[in-house]
Amino acid sequence: MSYTYKYPHYSVTVDCVVFALDMVEDELRILLIRRGEEPYKGMWALPGGFVQPDESLHCAAERELGEETGVRNIFLEQLYTYGEPDRDPRERVLSVAYYALVDINAYELHASSDADDAAWFSLSDLPELAFDHSEMIKCANGRLQGKIEYQPIGFELLPGKFTLRQLQKLYEIILNKTLDKRNFRKKILKMEILDELDEIEKDVTHRAARLYSFNKTRYEEKVKSGLYFEI
């Protein structure tokens, strides 16, 4: 099968920068796949692939991510489109980059489709990557750092029920600065967008912390009446 056009057309891919938190090592992690096909066969790269004729860009990103890594139903947002004429050695390929936030414990990785392997890498210790994928990660990290301070997207990196300590650590890791425990708690609780649950964390070797959950409906109500989320 072949496709013929009157004017120049380009291949279009989507690539996903998937972030997760490693609360043990206190670092951000990125989901990478090992390429099973040329070019860059055997090299680590962002999960992604070609956009099919009848799917939207967003759907393509969701599909490729699911196919290659098993990760589904997550926060996914368009980041930037990379279109330098020579960014792919085969021919001109545009890539619409997306970034995603995921609770690292919610998924078991399953490499498949064009990926030989899928694994989490520390943001501070990435392997050499295919194409311009390093640049995409840098861009995504900048976006994440900027957005997390004034939009309640951090919760996407945590399980539905979390402790205030986990939430604080999340901000400390992403913004790369320490926060004062008492001031942080005061600030986040004052917004009244967290539900205090009747549960405490389990399997810890010290006093267990209370669990909270993010109340999105409440947040949206509060935004309407003037709340400006800010950490």
Add this chain to the structure above:
Amino acid sequence: MSYTYKYPHYSVTVDCVVFALDMVEDELRILLIRRGEEPYKGMWALPGGFVQPDESLHCAAERELGEETGVRNIFLEQLYTYGEPDRDPRERVLSVAYYALVDINAYELHASSDADDAAWFSLSDLPELAFDHSEMIKCANGRLQGKIEYQPIGFELLPGKFTLRQLQKLYEIILNKTLDKRNFRKKILKMEILDELDEIEKDVTHRAARLYSFNKTRYEEKVKSGLYFEI
């Protein structure tokens, strides 16, 4: 001439949302062109067009904007990529949208290329637009409102020499709220990123205000040493 590919490829265009300020009517304006070709021939649309094989997306946006309207050398930044399969009635076309900021007095509009006409429209009184261009403008306006509060991009909408009143009005128009004159001046001057010039405005029928210019070098220095621009 025809182009044949093994896998599906798509047409790629760039479209530009060009903002300017009307200081007389106190409103934001958008640069539109009247389409000279099908589809949507005769309808108003954003300036833009097909990406050529050897130019980057950014270059394509600059070129199309220059060709269709005469506007060149301006602040231009990628916004979002639109790729719904049916957004163009001819075939699948992706459009990489850019937004731009320009001093409305710095250019004389020259419609040419695929455009029959080019004109400024008030953001609050736009005609019906081709494709999904209304959505692009909405998105661009959101980005502008968000970005102008914490990045010094507003100066791009003013001439190189401006009064503090003009600068304040700019923020008032874009953010759609009034600001206190004394507090605004205090805030912006305290940043020490404006040069106070030995000139005052001309041709005004009242006391002439002092002119200032944005010192970008000074701004970047200050950012390095911890300045966080915010209005």
Add this chain to the structure above:
DNA sequence: ATTCCTAAGTGTAAATAGTACACTTAGGAG
């Protein structure tokens, strides 16, 4: 030249938000 009109330019006090900081409590491990 005098008056009128418009916008330029300027400071202070009160309220709010942000920061710095340390001890007691709870609970599992040994």
Add this chain to the structure above:
DNA sequence: CTCCTAAGTGTACTATTTACACTTAGGAAT
């Protein structure tokens, strides 16, 4: 029962933001 770790909590100080009104300058009109 002791030890260890992190949970949980309040206050005083500092910085920032807000609200607010009058005098000055300069051209236009008479």
